[in-house]
Amino acid sequence: MTSAETSVPPSLRTRVRRVAQRGQYDRVTLHALLDEAYVCHVAFADEHGVHCIPTACWREGDYLYIHGSNGSRMLKLAGSGAQFCVTVTHLDGLVLARSAFNHSMNYRSAVIYGVFEAVPDDHKSAALDVFLEGIAPGRSKEVRPGNAKELAATTVLRVALNEAACKVRTGGPKDDEEDMGLAVWAGVLPMGLSPLAPVVDEAAARIGAPDYVRQWQAVAADRVGEEA
Amino acid sequence: MTSAETSVPPSLRTRVRRVAQRGQYDRVTLHALLDEAYVCHVAFADEHGVHCIPTACWREGDYLYIHGSNGSRMLKLAGSGAQFCVTVTHLDGLVLARSAFNHSMNYRSAVIYGVFEAVPDDHKSAALDVFLEGIAPGRSKEVRPGNAKELAATTVLRVALNEAACKVRTGGPKDDEEDMGLAVWAGVLPMGLSPLAPVVDEAAARIGAPDYVRQWQAVAADRVGEEA
Numbered sequence: 214m215t216s217a218e219t220s221v222p223p224s225l226r227t228r229v230r231r232v233a234q235r236g237q238y239d240r241v242t243l244h245a246l247l248d249e250a251y252v253c254h255v256a257f258a259d260e261h262g263v264h265c266i267p268t269a270c271w272r273e274g275d276y277l278y279i280h281g282s283n284g285s286r287m288l289k290l291a292g293s294g295a296q297f298c299v300t301v302t303h304l305d306g307l308v309l310a311r312s313a314f315n316h317s318m319n320y321r322s323a324v325i326y327g328v329f330e331a332v333p334d335d336h337k338s339a340a341l342d343v344f345l346e347g348i349a350p351g352r353s354k355e356v357r358p359g360n361a362k363e364l365a366a367t368t369v370l371r372v373a374l375n376e377a378a379c380k381v382r383t384g385g386p387k388d389d390e391e392d393m394g395l396a397v398w399a400g401v402l403p404m405g406l407s408p409l410a411p412v413v414d415e416a417a418a419r420i421g422a423p424d425y426v427r428q429w430q431a432v433a434a435d436r437v438g439e440e441a
Numbered sequence: 442m443t444s445a446e447t448s449v450p451p452s453l454r455t456r457v458r459r460v461a462q463r464g465q466y467d468r469v470t471l472h473a474l475l476d477e478a479y480v481c482h483v484a485f486a487d488e489h490g491v492h493c494i495p496t497a498c499w500r501e502g503d504y505l506y507i508h509g510s511n512g513s514r515m516l517k518l519a520g521s522g523a524q525f526c527v528t529v530t531h532l533d534g535l536v537l538a539r540s541a542f543n544h545s546m547n548y549r550s551a552v553i554y555g556v557f558e559a560v561p562d563d564h565k566s567a568a569l570d571v572f573l574e575g576i577a578p579g580r581s582k583e584v585r586p587g588n589a590k591e592l593a594a595t596t597v598l599r600v601a602l603n604e605a606a607c608k609v610r611t612g613g614p615k616d617d618e619e620d621m622g623l624a625v626w627a628g629v630l631p632m633g634l635s636p637l638a639p640v641v642d643e644a645a646a647r648i649g650a651p652d653y654v655r656q657w658q659a660v661a662a663d664r665v666g667e668e669a
Contacts, residue, residue: 256493265484
């Protein structure tokens with residue numbers, strides 16, 4: 214691939230200025246960051262001001278997708294060609310430095326600017342399957358698929374990843390040289406969004422858990438096992 | 442306390458319309474939701490369009506605080522009286538229903554509208570101590586405090602929680618009656634932001650870990666112990 218295919222050149226809006234070395238403009242970082250997200254924050258302006266609304270998201274190719282009810286005012290505006298800004302953030306840790314001023318956080322964020330386009334009716338079902346498969350591989354074949362009425366009531370939108378950039382901080386504290394001798398604990402308190410024990414719906418208790426539920430359980434069991 | 446003190450009446454902008462029963466307007470829910478957050482998303486508009494930027498936040502009383510370098514364009518705009526929308530979101534789980542259409546997520550989100558005000562110079566240090574104490578109780582007394590130059594370079598802003606509302610979904614899937622007989626696993630895959638094992642800065646390895654680091658370690662050890 215050429216460099217043009219693997220990176221997104223920074224625009225006036227996406228070029229990271231504050232701590233510029235944290236800016237990352239390659240598609241590998243952007244895609245990985247979006248693929249780890251269940252939720253994005255969507256900002257837009259209407260006659261009442263600026264709004265910032267969390268909503269589920271998923272990526273396919275060089276697009277980020279959102280969906281919802283046709284009745285949603287946010288989705289109506291998004292479908293009308295208004296400018297949006299969409300942000301995904303992963304908080305990875307608290308960075309404890311020897312001075313109050315040098316405390317920081319480790320994070321990975323992606324900011325996308327653009328206009329949403331509506332996914333045509335005959336592609337909605339396939340797009341929503343990609344979302345469900347990303348969360349629970351195989352599940353789109355197990356559940357009752359959306360019927361005509363449900364699909365007709367659902368808006369699916371996507372924004373191209375043409376004007377997008379990531380900002381990433383990793384690693385330990387960066388203290389001033391003259392603070393290095395202080396007898397203060399310094400380091401990182403890492404964190405991550407982690408699975409907790411699945412809760413089966415009572416009426417489904419007799420149904421065997423699919424692989425994705427058992428895997429979720431296996432990761433969650435680390436915690437539950439210790440608490441027991 | 443009177444009802445006026447314990448709840449925030451919904452405004453035109455904060456009244457939850459889509460799935461209105463998820464709207465919550467009491468201060469107990471709002472405060473708890475904000476106190477659990479390390480990061481908020483801040484939306485605002487300038488001559489380049491609408492922006493959505495993640496930043497650290499903390500609550501004291503009926504205000505949400507943010508801070509950063511005086512050089513930040515976002516903070517300069519926030520300090521100039523522009524309208525902002527600030528959102529905090531906690532994702533609590535994936536809700537797996539028997540039909541594709543009825544899948545959902547459990548979450549708690551707070552949306553705040555308002556104008557930021559600058560915290561005066563002589564209150565900055567105390568405000569930042571509240572932030573640090575919230576993350577690591579006792580640490581503000583251990584570290585080198587901010588000096589005059591550092592405090593002068595830092596902007597601290599706060600927005601009143603006067604126009605704010607929460608939206609909360611909890612519980613299991615809500616399936617259509619006619620889908621209840623389907624042999625499909627249904628339930629919730631819960632999740633939460635969890636501590637991982639602390640990483641001490643090499644040069645601080647000889648310094649005993651304070652209580653908040655040992656507590657972080659204890660929670661994280663549940664995972665590490667199982668993986669070993």
